[in-house]
Amino acid sequence: MSGADNGQPTTDAARDCGELATAIAVARQSIARGGHADLDALVERLKQLLDGLGAVSSADQQRLLPQLIGLAEEIDALGGTIADECRRCSEELAKGEVSARAVAAYAKNAVN
Secondary structure (H helix, E strand, C coil): CCCCCCCCCCCCHHHHHHHHHHHHHHHHHHHHCCCCCCHHHHHHHHHHHHHHHHHCCHHHHHHHHHHHHHHHHHHHHHHHHHHHHHHHHHHHHHHHHHHHHHHHHHHHHHHC
8 A cells, every 4th residue: 555545645754754853852852951952953954854845745745734733843842942941041140140249249348
């Protein structure tokens, strides 16, 4: 049975979409743990996937829609995680700045 007969896309786009969604989820988890991710590589893979969709039939594009929506949700979650980490880093930097000012004030008063 071909992909068209069983309702599955007949291209590698479905596999690529799933693999990219997984890679984005892994990146999101890494960033949430304070790690890093190669966002440039993810962007390049997304670009390749989207460029390749032009060669996919309209029927297969329709079948891919749930996976593409899932991919978009992963991208949105990654953006949220990055925003959370930026906020957390800003808060930590602000705490460090307050501590540095307190140390400087204490040192100034100790000298006087």
